[in-house]
Amino acid sequence: MNLTDAVEGTEYIIRSVETGDEEMNAFLFSLGCFSGEPITVISRRRSGCVVSIKEARYNIDTQLAKTILI
Secondary structure, three states, X not given: OEHHHOOOOOEEEOOEXXXXXXXXXXXXXXXXXXXXXXXXXXXXXXXXXXXXXXXXEEEEEHXXXXXXXX
């Protein structure tokens, strides 16, 4: 299951991040988005979703959300 399938307000644990791009993996890692870390979808938007990682909120587009497996 990926982040686009997540229910709003439910906390999930990230299983893996599969972007296929080392630069993007490093960027997500710097946000705290890596295997074993809790993540919550706060709300959905037309272009993606707002997520909470380590007490911070980020807007992630749909294409990137599909690469985050929970």
